[in-house]
Each structure stands twice: as C-alpha cells, then as structure tokens.
Amino acid sequence: MKKKIVLSTLFASSLFAGAEIDTIKQDLETQKELINKLNVKLKNLEQKSTNRSASFSQNAYLPDIALILNMSVQSRNLSNDDYEKVAMPGFIDSGKIHLPFNKNRGFNFNYAEVAMHSVVDPYFEAFANFHLHPDEFEIGEAYIQTTALPYSLRVKAGKFKSSFGRINNKHQHSWNFDSQPLIYKGLFAPDAISDAGIQLQWIAPTDTYIMFGTEAMQGTNGRSFGNSSENNLYIAYLKSSIDMGEDLSVLAGLSYAHGKNSSSNATDIYGIDITFREQLGSYSALVWQNEYLQRDKELATTTDKQAGLYSELIYQYNNSYSFGARYDLITKNDTDLSTYSGVDTENLERYTAKIDYHPFPMSRLRLSYTYDKSKVIAGERKDINEVMLTLNIAAGAHGAHDY
C-alpha cells in the first residue's frame, strides 16, 4: 500500500515537472523576445540622441539679455542753448548742469541700454547694464552678488548704484517720473551715487522686515564728494517695512553717507524716506512716496547746510493706465549765494504731473507736464514749462523690478 502511494506520487511529480519545464522554456522565449525588442529600441534611441546633440553647445547658459530704449518728444518755453545754461541756486552753477535725458526741444533719443543678468555659479550672480547714449558708452552698473552666504548676509561688489535712500539704486527707465527729484539732482546729478565699491547687506532675524546695509565706495560724485586722492565714501542705511492688513504696506528708511569733497573737508548726507502702498486690486494701487535729504558740506571756512524733499502720489488705475503727481521743494539753502545778488533764490520748487499708458507691460508711453520754479538763467529767476511724451521699451528677458 505504502509503495503504491510513493510510486504514484513520484509519477505525478515527474509529470508536473515536465509541464513546468515547458512553461519555463516558453517564458524564457518571451523574455528573450522582449529583451531583443528593448535592445533594438535602445539602439534606435541612442542613435537618435547622438545625432541630435551638439557636444559643446553652451546655449543653455546664455545670460538673460534685455534691450531698453528710451526716447521723447517735447516742447519747452526755453531754447536748447538757454536750457544748458540754467542754474539751480546753491546747488548747480550755470553751465554745470548735466543733461543726459530729454535735453532738446523736439526729439530726443535718450539711450539704448543692454541689461544682462546671469547666475555665475552656485555662489554668485552677475548683473551688467550697458548704457549707450547717442555718442557715449557707459557701464551703468556691472557687479556680482553673493547667493549662498549664511546668516542672511549678502555682498555685492563692482560698479553699482548705492542703495542709499529710496530711489538712488533705481534706473532711469524705472523712475516714476522721467526727471529726477530736485534734491537728488542737486546733490548727486542724474547718475546719483554710482561708483566702484563694495556693499554688505544683512536682514535681521525678526518677524518684521529690518535690513541693514553698509557700503564703501570710491566717492567720485563731484557734486557732493569727489576727493580724488583716495576712496572716501562710506554709506549706511536701515530699511524696514510693515504691512497694515493685507493691502496696505509701508516701507521706511534711514540713510547716511559720509564722504570727502576735498582731502580735508567732509560731506555728510542724511536721508529719511517713507512709502505707503495701498493695493486696490490686482492691477490697481495707490502709492504715496516721500523722501527728505539733507547735506552738510564742509568748505574751507564754512559748512553749507542744504536740504530738500519730494512727495509723490501715484494712482495705478489698471494695468494700462497710471496717473501721478509730484511736488519738489528745497527746504534749506544755507550756502554762499552771492553770485545771485539781486535774484530771488527763495522757494525753489517744482510741480510735475504725468499719465502713463502701458499697451503691454513691456512698453510705456508717458505724457508729462513740468512746472519748474527752481531755475535761474542769466541773472534772472525763470519758470520753466515743459510738456513731454516719452516712449520706453523693455524688450527681451528683462527681470522684474524690486518693490
């Protein structure tokens, strides 16, 4: 009995084994076929990819490049020759005014600017801004900036616009008005504080945004500094911002610059600014921006004390239209005004109004009116009226602007 069972189980198992071998053989065949198919596919793909690749192409590393064009047409109650001779008492002497933008009655081509940005490596990014006037080439800015420093630190080095004040580091094409505020023009000229130097910024580890920055610069700006025997300009600023509810944000800053206007005489500039921005919708906002600057400039025997402010209100109606008004005032002018004897040098002020039209975010038409009561020409106070239409284009890969 036992034998029978053993035998029959043996027989059965060998029968099963025979069937199993067959299935395994079949499986193997299918697998082989599959592998062959995959091999062919792989070969094809490999061929395709080798045919396609350009082994040393660097196209993917091209920097972001943008072209910025700025031009205008304008009318002014002053001939071009006279306009070049205007003075701003105590700040700009006759013949010393620097007019790189919108100088002429009629047509002006102000500049073509090539702006570039690129990540250099995991530690640096680079920016450059080549400013081409019709008959002048200028490196507006060219600097590197760190991206990987610890402790919320960032270092910038190269030629750059100082972050002093609210608008010093903004390029002309991103100004809210085509002209510089009077006090900026009086103290720094259109390029503002722009120098070779180094900057360190730090964001405090607080819930509220507090940023502290310090800069050491060459100090070539002749209006306020300009001692050429050595680097002479040191800048520090503190900026903070709070939100009042979801839609109202406030940004305020304190700035200080200490430089030398000659080997023995110092210049100190103090700035305070505050900006309110109320967001009225995705494309609509009300911005009220104010800034006050004061300069103490040591001379051989005296110290000039001068100050001024501007206040501007911008109403962005939608993504096409925005309206703006600005008031400029020189509040203090304790300096030698003897060359203006007999001329009224009080109440230097200016009114500016504008309408912006953006057919698309990259293009802008701006109609502005300026009533300037801060200028003297040929020994006489002269009020200047200006109506101007400017066209600004930012084509290509142009990065978004700061707040």
Added chain:
Amino acid sequence: MKKILPLLLLSTLAFASLKIETTYSTFGAITKKIGGDLVHVHVLASAKYDPHFIVPKPSLLSKLRRADLLIINGGGLELGWLPPLIRNANNANIQNGAKGFLDISHFIPMIDVPTSVSRGFGDVHAEGNPHYTTDPHMVPLIAKVIEGKLETLDSDNALKYEKNLENFLLEWKEYLTQLDLKMSACKDKKVVQYHELFNYFLKRYNYKSYGNIEPLPGIAPSSKHTIAIINTIKKNSIKLLLQDVYHEKKTAKFIASKTDAQVLLIPHDMGADGSKTLQEYYKNIANKICR
C-alpha cells in the same frame, strides 16, 4: 536688550520644525496635509490677486529669509514677482538649484506648450500652461513630490511624512471618486474663459473651450474681439462663461447680456472664493461649471 537676545534665540529654537513658504495657497494646503505638525507653512500670495502679478512686498522678505523650503508653481507663473524677492531675501537655502527650492512644474506633464514663443502673441508661457493646480487629479502627484522633498530635508521624520501621504492619498481617492461621478453627469461641455486658467480642469473632464475674453494672454479685451466672442457663443450655443475673481467682470457681463451664456465666477486657487479646504475649493469649481 541683554535679556531680549537670549529670548529671541530661544523662540527660534522652540520652532525646530521645517519652515516652508509656498507661492500659492493650494500648495500650502497640500504641504500642511503632508507635513502636519512637523512643518510651519506660510503662503506668499493672496488668492484674491492675479497669480502673475503679486506685489513683492518687503514684508515677504522676512518670511523668505528664514525659510528652509520654498515651493513654487513654476512654468513662469512667478516670473514677474518672485525673482527679486529670492534675490533680496539673502537665504542660501531657497536659491534656484538649492536643496530647499522646489519647482512643482518640473514634475507635471504640461499642456498647451507653444511650438513658437514671441511676446507678439501676448504674455505666453514658453513652458506651457502653468495653471495645472485647477485639475484635482494633479493633487496626488503634487502631494507625492512634496512628500519626497520633505523626506530629503527632514529624514528623521520620513516615516511620519510617508504615513501622512498615505492617509491623504486614500482620502483624496475617495473624494475624487465622488467628484468624478458628479462631473460625469454633466452634459453641457462648451465653455468660454477670460484667461486660459482652467484648461487642465476642462481637459480632465472633456470640456471644450471655444475662446477667451482677452484677445491675447495679458491683453485687455477689445470691442472687436468681444464681438467675435459673442458670435462664437451664439453660433455654438455656449452657456458657460468662466470668469476668474481678479479680472474686470464688465466684459463678461456684457457678453452674457447679449447671449444665453451665464457668467460663472470660478476660483483659480484655494481661497480665491473663500474656500477653506482643498475639497471645498475643487467642489466649488465643479458645482459652478456642472449643475
């Protein structure tokens, strides 16, 4: 001052959890689901505004400064506002390419990828339509990507993140079954949109979009184009006009008054219509488009 400083340090130590910033609120909600109590999530953009045009408020810098992880939509949606914030936040963790920078679009099969790109066509995104979060079926994919990143950054808690993901995926699967069932009952599949915000949702549920109220992406409606849209709506007897919460609504209302179409206010992101949860957000879209 001497007393305040140690206190400040203590308070930062007390929150040893991962600090995560997301650009939009749908990502914020998914991240909370996966991270649970182990993460602190903050959303940068308010859902009531156009996601392309968020104001880069300096207060956002103090949030980004301390972030361990920044989760973005990508596909060019944040191009107009986020780069200056990243640049000025002085935080090495969240730089493009760093470990704490996560672009979800890299994991999404993008649709509407243009064959040629020019600003002559308006504000088109070279990488394709970036509004993929409107499709509720993208949520599990996004959740998985975020879970993977959290595991990398905080490997000690990997098991917890895995568990949270598992639970969430189960919950979401059940939710999607119901949502799909509801959507499958809808017969009217013809729509016109203001901007191509809902293409992923429409594609998922086999809707057909016949045109946009804006003539080109980012360009305000023109009367000529509006008349053309009115004719399209009449010709194809379209009933559904999909309007987002942040664009002007006059044009859509005008079109509706001239046709049989009805203006439907559709949220583009969680919270745009006051929705508090992901479930509520997608349900609201479904309820509006399909009834």
